[in-house]
Amino acid sequence: DIQMTQSxxxxxxxVGDRVTITCRASQGITSSVAWYQQRPGKAPKLLIYAASTLxxxxxxxxxxxxxxxxxxxxxxxxxxxxxxxxxxxQANSFPLSFGGGTKVEx
Amino acid sequence: xxxxxxxxxxxxxxxxxxxxxxAASGFTFTSYAMSWVRQAPGKxxxxxxxxxxxxxxxxxxxxxKGRFTISRDNSWNxxxxxxxxxxxxxxxxxxxxxxxxxGWYYFDYWGQGTLVTVSS
Numbered sequence: 234d235i236q237m238t239q240s241x242x243x244x245x246x247x248v249g250d251r252v253t254i255t256c257r258a259s260q261g262i263t264s265s266v267a268w269y270q271q272r273p274g275k276a277p278k279l280l281i282y283a284a285s286t287l288x289x290x291x292x293x294x295x296x297x298x299x300x301x302x303x304x305x306x307x308x309x310x311x312x313x314x315x316x317x318x319x320x321x322x323q324a325n326s327f328p329l330s331f332g333g334g335t336k337v338e339x
Numbered sequence: 340x341x342x343x344x345x346x347x348x349x350x351x352x353x354x355x356x357x358x359x360x361x362a363a364s365g366f367t368f369t370s371y372a373m374s375w376v377r378q379a380p381g382k383x384x385x386x387x388x389x390x391x392x393x394x395x396x397x398x399x400x401x402x403x404k405g406r407f408t409i410s411r412d413n414s415w416n417x418x419x420x421x422x423x424x425x426x427x428x429x430x431x432x433x434x435x436x437x438x439x440x441x442g443w444y445y446f447d448y449w450g451q452g453t454l455v456t457v458s459s
Contacts, residue, residue, distance in 0.1 A: 234401075267445040269384075276434055276449035277376075277384065288447065320384055324444035327398040329374075329386040 235259050235323050239332030246337060252308045254335045256321035261301045265325035268297055268306045271334075272317045281306065282324075311337070341365040341448045343435045348453030351425055355457070359420040361435030361450060368416040372396075372438040374446060375409065375420045377431035377455075385431075389438070390418065403429075425457045 236259040246252050256266065264284035269277040279288045281297040284304060294309045308315055316339055321332040347359040361373070375387040388409040389398045397409050408421040418435060432454050436446035 265444075269446075271384075276451055277446070278449070279439075279445060279447050282439060282443070282445040282447075322384075322386075322445070327389070327444075328400050329389070329444055331384040331386065334383045 234328055235262060235325060235330055237321055237323050237330050237332040239321055239335055241335060242333060243336040243338060245339070246311050247339070248311055248313060250311045252311055252315075252337060254306045254319055254321075256299075256304045256306075256332050258302045258304070258323055258325075262323050262325035264300045265323060266297075266299065266304045267322045267324060268295075269320045269322065270315075270317045271320065277320065280319075308337075341437065343437065343448060343450035345433065345435050345450045345453040348433065348455045350456045350458065352459050353426060353457055355425050356421070356423045357425065357455060359422065359433055359435075359453060359455075361418045361420075363416045363418070363435075363437070366437070366448075369413045371440070372444075373409075373411060373418040374436045374438060375418075376434045376436055376446065376449075377429075378434070378452075379428070379431040382431075387433070388420065389444070392441070422455070425455075427457050429455065430457045431455060 238257045268281040271277040297306045344362045374389040390409045406424045411418040432452040434452045435450040437448040439445040439447045
């Protein structure tokens with residue numbers, strides 16, 4: 234099974250800051266990674282798939298990169314609505330798995 | 340507009356059963372795999388199960404294998420999760436999610452979730 238290790242588990246930031254979240258897979262998974270945003274009490278929302286492809290409607294301040302085992306999500310200029318928890322997910326093989334989450338706090 | 344509406348959650352005693360439903364609309368249901376993902380209170384996301392568009396392929400997390408069964412009714416655009424032998428650690432919000440497209444196991448749409456509480 235593939236484990237996804239996300240870091241940091243939480244980050245404190247201010248509006249306008251650049252934030253980077255990393256995710257490491259326990260084995261190579263090419264570019265089969267997605268990133269999700271979850272606001273409190275809401276369902277997750279797909280931001281990025283195939284490691285770096287922005288989902289339709291997602292603001293361009295979100296970007297991502299990586300392949301193999303190491304992946305990153307970057308928010309270039311944090312906005313008030315971006316304070317949420319972010320998850321990576323490997324889509325390479327079953328069982329599918331998520332990282333533990335990164336809470337972005339004010 | 341894609342909509343996924345879960346139902347069937349509630350309070351159940353340990354060892355009991357529950358059947359979750361997810362009614363889908365706004366897309367060609369028969370063309371997409373569907374999944375269930377759960378989230379225990381205050382915890383992260385955990386993939387539970389996936390069923391292929393043609394119902395031939397079903398996949399389960401080890402934590403639920405042998406106890407949960409995923410199915411779908413393509414005539415009614417509905418996916419189900421039959422949960423048996425429930426345990427306290429099955430307590431969670433259960434989300435229904437649509438997979439992106441054939442062979443791409445990304446979740447592009449999610450329902451709002453249904454809460455399952457396993458307690459005596």
